[in-house]
Amino acid sequence: MSTPAAASNDYLSYSVEDTQLSLVLLKPITVYTAGAYDEAAQSLSQMEGLTLLVADFSKVREYDSYLAVLVDLIDAACGKRGIQVEYIGMSESMERFLASLKAADQARNDAAADVSAWRSSLEHIGEFTLRLGRDTRDFVEFFGELVYKLLLLLPRPGLIRWKDFPFVFTRAGVDAVPIVVLIGFLIGLIIGYQGAVQLKQFGADIYLADMIGVSITRELGPLMTAIIVAGRSGAAFAAEIGTMKVSEEIDALKSLGFDIMRFLVMPRVLAVMLAVPFLTLFADVAGILGGLLTGLMTLDLTLTGFFNQLQQALTYSHVFSGVLKSVVFGFLIATMGCFRGLQVFGGAESVGKYTTAAVVSGIFLIIFVDAIFAFVFQVLDI
């Protein structure tokens, strides 16, 4: 048998007699001293030729749950090598404490056998797919119910709670004007600069008006506006309704016999449907002005020349196709925001999760539907 190089450290002293190792634990056994005991246990596990280990706890005055972990460590290390273990010097309270922790540990092991926490990657993929399927089905259901109820209420619009409408319209529409105008102007400016460089090469400066006018009114104006509204109002609806759900306000409304669709969803959806086209027109004007500024600054365009060309290039169908799309975008943004809000369950974390989902899926829907519009408009030659 090999003799240990050192006979003690700050935390334990030990002596070897024949094949028996006697340990005396000297310091508090707590989560704060765990590292030192771990190291000591590690070095002792290297010792060979032992048949019995006697651990003396009589000098230990302070201990906590780590005691159970340490005993477990010693048991495991010795058990593996067939070494018998004997614990001595434990006070009655220490023994009682250890017994209660060991009972808990046993309960843990039993439960671990019953409830497997391990989940394979395949399970995760499966779960994700199922969740996506359920999510889509729920949204289609929600969407269908909303459209159905809107159609039902067309002849009796007084049944919708219009009290919220001006407030939501102001928040989603009027309050968003400055940011929509600013973003629209900057987009016009950027597109103008990018286009001007190319057009100048062909001496086609004047066609900047065509490029700006058509791209802004047909695509960029409605799209950028919708993305901004999704970030502002879609998120706001999800957070607002989600918080109402968490604080049981939705349950209270339901228990009072209110129809959530009529009371909460419709005023928001209708207000945003009305606000987004107006915002889109603001964005269109700002974008064109941004493009005009580029034309005036980088190309030899005149104000009159630009507007004359714009008048020829822009048709009503360009503007109205954009406005029509923006109505649909508004509907989708508000519907998704409300839908996500009503999906919230639990607490604050869930509100955050579904608010993010409202924005992400709202933007996805906008772009997806925009692609469908592009295809349909092309087929219909609009």
Add this chain to the structure above:
Amino acid sequence: MPDSPIIQVRNLTIQYGSLVVLRDVSFDVYKGEIFVILGGSGCGKSTLMKAIIGLVKPSAGSIIIDGADFTSVRGSERQAVLRKFGVLFQSGGLFASMTLAENVALPLETYTSLNNDRIMQLVDIKLASVGLSGYQNFLPSEISGGMRKRAGLARAMALDPHILGFDEPSAGLDPITSAALDQLIIRLNETLQTTMLVVTHELDSIFAIAHRIIMLDREVKGIIAEGDPRELKEHSTDRRVLNFFNRVVETSEEA
């Protein structure tokens, strides 16, 4: 008395602005006892608990925890005193974005140098000791209110504090779950020898768990009774104490 005082509250006054909530309150809590602070609504019992655990700064007086004056210590000394406490808040106070295991592991990861395996072993022991084996990977939103409280208790016990505080542990629980939580408090007190400081006005809980109580009164802004609740119920000469323990409502004419 079970042992020497672990908490000594001396001449404590707490006020919010000009509103005095507690005035000149003094009492001791002894090591290993279950000490209940009780009283009617608005008497300042939760405020007193918050002052003891350092969440409310008293206007005057001192709170001595294990020999250190908590009202004057700063920096690392204050941290050391704070680590002697574990608190179970009314709603459990679990972090909603973390699983139960992550919630319980958080103090261990923050304050100890244990490796992940050891931490998870301790987390499992803590969750098992409150009867939540197998719920490691559940989020707080996926379990019941009673389970959330038990998980909150497991987190409060993560660092094996010397003192465990409970703010209205029975609030929002059905009588069976509430009684089970009382049994858990008693069992943990007996096995771990932890001092328990409980704020409640649930009489069933008080008689089930309390070794000693203090009763606060809103009018007096202080203590009107101290001692064994069973003895106080039978022998107190204070009408307010007897009314409280016997659930007597005095009409204004009687008063």
